[in-house]
Amino acid sequence: MTSDERPVLVVTNLDDPTADIVITELHDRGVPVVRFDSGDFPATLSCTASIGDTDRWRGTVQTPSRRTDLGAARSMYYRRPSGFAFPHLDSQDERFAVAHARYGLGGILASLPGCLYVNHPNRIGDAEYKPAGLAAAAEAGFMLPPTVITNVPCDARAFISAHGPVIFKPIAVPLYLVDGKAQTVPVTEVTADEIDDSVSGTMHLFQKRVDKIADIRVTVIGEQVFAVRIDSGLLDWRTDYGTHTYTPLVTPPAVERSMRACLKHFGLVFGAFDFALTGHGEWVFIECNPSGQWAWMEPPTGLPMTAALADLLEGGLRDQ
Template sequence: MTTSAPRVLVLTQEFDPTVDPVVTTLAERGAEVVRADLSYFPRRMTVTTSDFGTTRRTLRLRDRDGDGVREIDLDRLSSVWYRRPTGFDFGPDMAEPEKQFARREAMQGVGGVLRATNCLWVNRPDVDAVGELKPYQLELAKRLGLRVPRTLLTNDPAELAALLADADRPIAYKAFTGGVIHYPGAFPAGLLTTVVGEEIHEHLDRVGHTMCMFQEYVDKAYEVRLTVMGNTYFPVTIESQERDTTRVDWRGESAEMPYGPYRPLPEEVVKKTQALLTELGAVYAALDFIVTPAGEYVFLEVNPMGQFMWMQHDMDLPLGDHLADLLMKGGPFARGEVTQVGY
């Protein structure tokens, strides 16, 4: 942490419209911002840590034309925003066996040096990796007292057949990873959460191809997309039951989202959410809840790197400003009293 201007390292891919407004805000507020992608390593990025002579940890970035070099003292960072960087790029001349070795070495070396940086991370990549494990999220949420849908996780077709035979509720299939499939030469296609029909019995064998998640379908009054930045909560109501396209999965709406009025989270839900994020070690997260007709909150999932800029545009919420505040303040971070922001 510096006593002068905060220094923020943003690790993300070159095209990331979520990052651009936040970087602009940081610069306007006097922060020194360094934006880089891990694909710059090793050809445009060098990482060095040394105990010989003066102890130092540095990251150097070369301009595309190779003329300019920028050096970052990793010990002077206030914070790191780990958004969505792409992987290391070893160039076309290295053979694949050597690339595999170099990639493993880079994961250990670069990952280890960055992990040792003593500053605020939003979020550390190891935190994101654990936080994205949906079965782990569900078990944590249950242990902390949140209601979650009854869930079957399996790659055994017989297990699903037995569930369908005895189910007292409709059953929905949900992908663990957001369901994006990218076929060559086509736009990425997403698998939305789907209530399974009778046709599932003809395709039970497909369950055997990989791990699958099936959940009881929970009746909804509306849904809540909660964005958490530090101890600031932005709960946004989605009236998903107003349209057929959003009734099962609100991501099915590609036009105007059916937002509802601001409804702050009940204190008990806030308390349990804080406990969940403490367990996960997440500073930033986007969470999804169902609210039943009886008013009960049902936890669906945590997205440690969930998008938020679409809500800033749609709802005029100051999400980018609050994230900039968090990054400029730096660490250490501790969960504490929550402020809920309405609209």
């Protein structure tokens, strides 16, 4: 049982089994936890905060069951809160209200004194830009597949002709519904003759397909690193989890140094890195997700990732 009464804030949506696991671990340790979804504002979430001649915000966030002192938070696990929405307003007033909620409530939650962020919401936003992530990875010394981002059809065809086989992958992952159900937009191979004028409608990311023998997911949690080889035989292993086998790996020192450089570049303490493993043993960087999933790999590997994340949140800034 901890003697530290400062709460850990968990900011995420209602349906987040990864957060559920971490909260259970913290509860078992006697660590106070307050969970809320910032997207519940203002229907079931309210906030008041003030600042004067000090550099510390003071105030509270209140849910139907809890009232939390913002100045007392030891850490914040910022996961995947739902977005602000004001469906009862007309479109112009809704834009105004969403902006005020984002920069008001969101700004306060991003400015808590003495709070360890895992990760800071603004830093998450920076790292979620794939072009920025690829640039940081190249600067950190990772091997990257040739990549182009374009809305010019002839440039896309030229890239495919020069580097084929080539894949198309989403640049961002907004909510995509089919018959009311959320879908993963898969990575797919694309040929030059499939490129038509519709490419000009927005930006598209094309990347040389890596000749891989497996995938690797490396989860960095504070000072701890957990690498797992994923054997699936699939171009995009996310499309069928039932085919996978998982094997813990030791991360090469050079790869770990580059991962640390990427995290430092964006100011992150957590990152889920994806690599393609070639037959020559090369770890080819694919991406780093600052809010990536990891919990599904813990049971088949026995890696103590939940405990590592709970350690980080429980320790707060004292361990940083």
